[in-house]
Amino acid sequence: MQTGEAxxxxxxxxxxxxxxxxxxxxxxxxxxxxxxxxxWMLTHASEDLDALARAxxxxxxxxxxxxxxxxxxxxxxxxxxxxxxxxxxxxxxTTDELNETILFDRRLAILAxxxxxxxxxxxxxxxxxxxxxxxxLYEAVWRSATDLDVYDAGIAEIRExxxxxxxxxxxxxxxxxxxxxxxxxxxxxxxxxxxxxDALGADSRFQAGVRARELGLV
Amino acid sequence: MQTGEAxxxxxxxxxxxxxxxxxxxxxxxxxxxxxxxxxWMLTHASEDLDALARAxxxxxxxxxxxxxxxxxxxxxxxxxxxxxxxxxxxxxxTTDELNETILFDRRLAILAxxxxxxxxxxxxxxxxxxxxxxxxLYEAVWRSATDLDVYDAGIAEIRExxxxxxxxxxxxxxxxxxxxxxxxxxxxxxxxxxxxxDALGADSRFQAGVRARELGLV
DNA sequence: CCACGGTCGGCAACAAGCTGCCATCGCTGT
DNA sequence: ACAGCGATGGCAGCTTGTTGCCGACCGTGG
Numbered sequence: 407m408q409t410g411e412a413x414x415x416x417x418x419x420x421x422x423x424x425x426x427x428x429x430x431x432x433x434x435x436x437x438x439x440x441x442x443x444x445x446w447m448l449t450h451a452s453e454d455l456d457a458l459a460r461a462x463x464x465x466x467x468x469x470x471x472x473x474x475x476x477x478x479x480x481x482x483x484x485x486x487x488x489x490x491x492x493x494x495x496x497x498x499x500t501t502d503e504l505n506e507t508i509l510f511d512r513r514l515a516i517l518a519x520x521x522x523x524x525x526x527x528x529x530x531x532x533x534x535x536x537x538x539x540x541x542x543l544y545e546a547v548w549r550s551a552t553d554l555d556v557y558d559a560g561i562a563e564i565r566e567x568x569x570x571x572x573x574x575x576x577x578x579x580x581x582x583x584x585x586x587x588x589x590x591x592x593x594x595x596x597x598x599x600x601x602x603x604d605a606l607g608a609d610s611r612f613q614a615g616v617r618a619r620e621l622g623l624v
Numbered sequence: 625m626q627t628g629e630a631x632x633x634x635x636x637x638x639x640x641x642x643x644x645x646x647x648x649x650x651x652x653x654x655x656x657x658x659x660x661x662x663x664w665m666l667t668h669a670s671e672d673l674d675a676l677a678r679a680x681x682x683x684x685x686x687x688x689x690x691x692x693x694x695x696x697x698x699x700x701x702x703x704x705x706x707x708x709x710x711x712x713x714x715x716x717x718t719t720d721e722l723n724e725t726i727l728f729d730r731r732l733a734i735l736a737x738x739x740x741x742x743x744x745x746x747x748x749x750x751x752x753x754x755x756x757x758x759x760x761l762y763e764a765v766w767r768s769a770t771d772l773d774v775y776d777a778g779i780a781e782i783r784e785x786x787x788x789x790x791x792x793x794x795x796x797x798x799x800x801x802x803x804x805x806x807x808x809x810x811x812x813x814x815x816x817x818x819x820x821x822d823a824l825g826a827d828s829r830f831q832a833g834v835r836a837r838e839l840g841l842v
Numbered sequence: 843c844c845a846c847g848g849t850c851g852g853c854a855a856c857a858a859g860c861t862g863c864c865a866t867c868g869c870t871g872t
Numbered sequence: 873a874c875a876g877c878g879a880t881g882g883c884a885g886c887t888t889g890t891t892g893c894c895g896a897c898c899g900t901g902g
Contacts, residue, residue, distance in 0.1 A: 615829065617833075814891080
């Protein structure tokens with residue numbers, strides 16, 4: 407993964423860590439995008455960012471874009487606010503479909519691939535045109551994304567009833583039954599469900615179930 | 625958790641391990657029930673059973689009951705067969721709703737509770753009437769369950785198309801679109817979906833999505 | 843060849859889910 | 873008091889999902 411190699415595939419988290427951790431110490435600009443919180447890049451990026459924050463706060467611009475699903479769970483929403491407050495990270499929320507991405511100084515891009523054989527593969531891209539292309543895509547997402555606090559304010563109400571709605575959805579009960587159990591009309595229950603599905607970025611209930619599980623909401 | 629204490633609550637996997645690992649070495653009868661493979665009790669139970677198998681094979685009866693979802697993934701299905709062949713474990717499949725349970729010698733029962741605060745709590749029950757009650761429930765499930773090979777033979781066809789069906793379900797596409805992509809009629813696609821939902825024990829597509837994600841199928 | 847069993851796929855009836863519409867209600871501000 | 877706004881919930885039309893039915897087709901065995 408040295409100069410001359412435009413794209414290299416790295417298999418597994420450990421290898422990626424070995425090859426990239428120095429970047430957190432040297433980069434002046436780090437930009438991340440992810441669907442959820444439980445992924446390697448953002449887990450480790452947060453750990454490394456802790457060290458970075460202590461050592462280099464003020465000298466590095468950190469940006470993160472997430473999907474709204476991360477705000478449904480109050481604990482993870484709070485975690486995001488902490489990251490923003492502690493590290494000075496700029497955090498925005500987008501409803502766009504995201505590929506897990508991390509950019510260093512507009513010079514190196516890491517894209518997460520699929521999980522295969524129990525290990526996730528990552529594309530580490532250093533070729534400058536490609537990095538520029540990915541960066542411009544990231545910037546477009548960034549521009550259209552909503553500031554964390556603004557989005558969070560809009561989602562606070564959804565968050566309140568979400569655990570109960572998700573629990574009932576996870577039990578497989580019909581809307582009419584679920585609504586009755588919550589003391590709501592069916593129309594209102596379905597509104598809540600639709601809001602959750604929007605927040606999860608899901609087009610079907612199956613997909614919503616997958617997403618909710620991924621995010622640890624059920 | 626000594627004599628006189630009928631039910632004790634243990635929080636977290638580490639504590640449970642500390643308190644129960646000796647049982648794997650001394651018990652002559654171990655019976656487990658679970659929905660999937662990725663839970664502590666059965667993960668560690670398998671590790672401990674490895675040691676047990678080497679040291680005590682022939683001196684301990686091991687029984688496990690699972691839900692059919694574990695057979696959808698060919699890798700985990702194979703893993704089950706290996707456990708059965710290597711350890712002489714008797715494995716059956718049930719479509720009944722299961723609580724994660726492990727029984728030692730009809731004298732001690734462990735029931736998994738909910739995940740709370742990031743840690744799962746377990747009820748460790750030594751009170752004999754309660755253990756008998758749980759045991760009899762287990763025996764009822766065991767009796768009505770189907771032998772691994774028999775069930776597996778019935779599920780082999782489902783398994784074949786499952787990855788593709790699950791992938792499309794996970795993308796949120798409509799049945800008509802998914803059927804077309806697979807080159808099937810809608811009626812047949814829906815048959816495949818219904819079979820998967822049965823195997824997952826799901827009553828709704830949301831629930832199926834959750835289950836599928838839990839089992840690592842998507 | 844025929845009979846039988848199993849699967850597929852179109853069709854249709856029904857249920858469940860999605861969402862717009864609108865009347866009603868409660869709350870807030872003037 | 874009234875006006876305005878937002879949320880609720882019933883209703884209804886539409887879409888999507890569920891499942892039975894049945895004819896067609898294929899493979900197998902006698």
